[in-house]
Amino acid sequence: MRLTQGQFSFLPDLTDGEITKQVQYALDQGWAVAVEFTNDPHPRNSYWTMWGNPMFDLRDAKGVMMEIDACRAAHPDQYVKVLAFDSSHGFETVRMSYLINRPAEEPGFELLRAEGPGRRIGYTVRSYAAGRPPGERYGRETRHGT
Amino acid sequence: MSETADLLDPEASDRTSDRQLIDLDALYRESGIGGMLAGMDRELVGLVPVKTRIREIAALLLVERARRSIGLRAEPPSLHMCFTGNPGTGKTTVARRMAGLLHGLGYIRRDHVVSVTRDDLVGQYIGHTAPKTKEVLKRAMGGVLFIDEAYYLYRPENERDYGQEAIEILLQVMEDNRDDLVVILAGYRDRMEVFFRSNPGMASRIAHHVDFPDYEADELLEIARLLAAGMQYRLAPEAERAMADYILRRMVQPRFANARSIRNALDRARLRQANRLFEARSSAIGATDLLTIAEEDIRRSRVFTQ
Structure with missing residues (x-):
């Protein structure tokens, strides 16, 4: 199952040229661009691992692309996303967030039902991948940095 | 193709x-x-x-x-x-x-x-x-x-x-x-x-x-003029002659750094100009006084006494 999250989730995966343009847009707005990765695909997982510090002082997208390439080379079988943080007053939040890398195989999610009193049923999802320990979730995934 | x-x-x-x-x-x-x-x-x-x-x-x-x-x-x-x-x-x-x-x-x-x-x-x-x-x-x-x-x-x-x-x-x-x-x-x-x-x-x-290449003396004077104009100052005609003298003396001294030395000299001249105006604050001054660097502002430099 192809995971979709954040911006552009309705589009095919972005090419490097498209990512460059998006990153350049964020930098032109004065937003800090960060790269993060994870192997836990749950939609409510907000604790992704940071790949280095957010980049506050870049003018050109090439610097971010170098970090993106390094992160994808180090974690080819994990999810990688790009964030753009707007520090201006009134926003102070992430303005852009999109996936730029995904594992070759994405097992998807299991729907769990919990029966309560009086025929009440609570639903939740659990990703099949997260059932295995970090390092064994997606094929040749690297062990460090879960 | x-x-x-x-x-x-x-x-x-x-x-x-x-x-x-x-x-x-x-x-x-x-x-x-x-x-x-x-x-x-x-x-x-x-x-x-x-x-x-x-x-x-x-x-x-x-x-x-x-x-x-x-x-x-x-x-x-x-x-x-x-x-x-x-x-x-x-x-x-x-x-x-x-x-x-x-x-x-x-x-x-x-x-x-x-x-x-x-x-x-x-x-x-x-x-x-x-x-x-x-x-x-x-x-x-x-x-x-x-x-x-x-x-x-x-x-x-x-x-x-x-x-x-x-x-x-x-x-x-x-x-x-x-x-x-x-x-x-x-x-x-x-x-x-x-x-x-x-x-x-x-x-x-x-x-x-x-x-x-290093600058010639007349080029340095031209730089002094441009720098002063950039800072919205003006060298009085006598001050300009003093500056030319200053440049000739400064060039043979150690640690001469071309245009940077001239910029520093101008900064110090501004300091002395401000001081001079401040000392004479009892009398009213005009806009010309505020933007003109006089001869004495430059002549009082250490370069002339050494």
């Missing part, structure tokens, strides 16, 4: 009369470098050999672009440069203008200059240098990286110096990211020569060596 192939084929050359006419002048105008070169002539005093070299480089880049526009295959030209000259001869100023020029011609994407020295590139312990250098390179991407006093990167007296690591990363990026980054090294002539002799890899990757 076949047309350009024909151009290169001597037998076909009479078949294809030069059908594609290229308006070099239009290219020149739309790049906006005419204005930049004129501005350089107007605002930078002296430096004739430097201006000539920059004109030559600009012409080369313009023709290169015209060649590329008709599909003639050309390796992207190597644009890394080395500016040598004594302190205060305008290396940083010219580097900033160079960035504007390269940007106008479309060889770099932004017209920013990231100016660094050894401290910004070289770390203090093992494993500190590479991230530090890469951080700087990331910041400079798309523009110009200006390394002042580049010879400090290489310390021959200490074979375990981390500078060598920074140089190697720099060389790698200068080769791999030619489209993204232009590196300009700057420093004293003799020490840069030693640096290049011990780093042949660096020497061979630098295409343009530009040498900055």
